Amino acid sequence: MARKTHTTPEAAQNAILDAAEKIVVEVGPAGLRLSAVARSAGMAHPNIIHHFGSREGLLAALADRVGARATERITNAITAALDAKEDDRVAAMTHIFDSAYQGDEGKVAVWMHLSGAESSLKENMARIVEASHRLRQSIDGEVKLSNTNRLVMLVTLALVGEVVSGGAIKEALGFGREEAKRAHFRQWLAELLLNLSDEELDTSLDLDTLNSL
Numbered sequence: 001m002a003r004k005t006h007t008t009p010e011a012a013q014n015a016i017l018d019a020a021e022k023i024v025v026e027v028g029p030a031g032l033r034l035s036a037v038a039r040s041a042g043m044a045h046p047n048i049i050h051h052f053g054s055r056e057g058l059l060a061a062l063a064d065r066v067g068a069r070a071t072e073r074i075t076n077a078i079t080a081a082l083d084a085k086e087d088d089r090v091a092a093m094t095h096i097f098d099s100a101y102q103g104d105e106g107k108v109a110v111w112m113h114l115s116g117a118e119s120s121l122k123e124n125m126a127r128i129v130e131a132s133h134r135l136r137q138s139i140d141g142e143v144k145l146s147n148t149n150r151l152v153m154l155v156t157l158a159l160v161g162e163v164v165s166g167g168a169i170k171e172a173l174g175f176g177r178e179e180a181k182r183a184h185f186r187q188w189l190a191e192l193l194l195n196l197s198d199e200e201l202d203t204s205l206d207l208d209t210l211n212s213l
Contacts, residue, residue, distance in 0.1 A: 013051050013061075015041045020062050025104040029059060029115040056117070063112035063119035066105055071124040073099040078131040082138050089139075093190035094183075097159060106163035128152055140198060147201040151193060158189065 019040035023032055034055055038045045052058040077099040081092035101109065112119065133148040161169070162185075170176060175185070 009051065012043070012047065015043070016048055016051060016058070017062055017065055020058055021066070021108055024062065024108050024111060029111050029117065032059065034058070059112065059115065059117040060119065062108070063117040066109045066112060067119050067121060067124050070100055070105065070109065071127055073102075075127055075131045078128075078135050081135055089194055090187060090190050093194060094187045097155070097186040097189065098183075100159050101163060106159070110160055110163050125152070125156075136198075139194075143198045144202075147198055150201065150203075155189070155193070 016037060019037045020032060022040065023036055032055065034048045035045055037058070038048055041048075048058060052061055074096060077092075077096040081089070081096060084092035100106070113121070129145075129149055129152050132152050133143070133145055136143040136148055136151075170185070
């Protein structure tokens with residue numbers, strides 16, 4: 001493959017990350033080789049080391065980029081939902097779920113996490129919780145942050161599970177793999193969450209009990 005010339009370091013880094021993401025989608029992070037990334041990006045192997053330091057550095061940068069993109073879309077969708085009329089809340093909530101992962105991005109995000117790649121997961125989740133809590137407060141000013149944390153965890157696990165084996169699970173349960181069925185599940189989840197009061201979300205276990213387990 002002919003070598004490509006990039007006008008800025010950022011352009012070169014993005015080309016490398018694009019190539020790495022494509023390879024991870026095809027073979028998973030365990031199969032990522034810097035030589036293959038270099039060929040796909042149209043540059044020499046030392047260029048990868050120059051920009052990312054190591055294979056682990058490249059994986060960490062890829063995990064950060066995927067996480068940042070998803071977080072930006074999710075928080076933007078949550079912010080837009082703040083202005084939704086009552087009759088439009090289900091659609092707005094469903095759109096938040098649809099915004100989480102696009103294309104093969106969910107698969108890459110899960111693989112990056114399972115591979116142990118360093119990422120800004122904690123910071124990203126904090127942003128999502130903060131935005132989610134503002135949304136819940138716009139509906140009910142008395143909601144608890146602890147319940148928002150639980151809801152974000154529930155939704156995150158549901159979306160990650162869908163990425164990993166959602167199609168097979170839905171088919172096993174008789175729902176089918178079609179995109180329409182996936183959309184129906186997300187709308188159902190949105191309606192469920194919007195209809196749960198904070199009182200119904202409270203747990204009988206207090207923090208002292210949980211910390212002693």
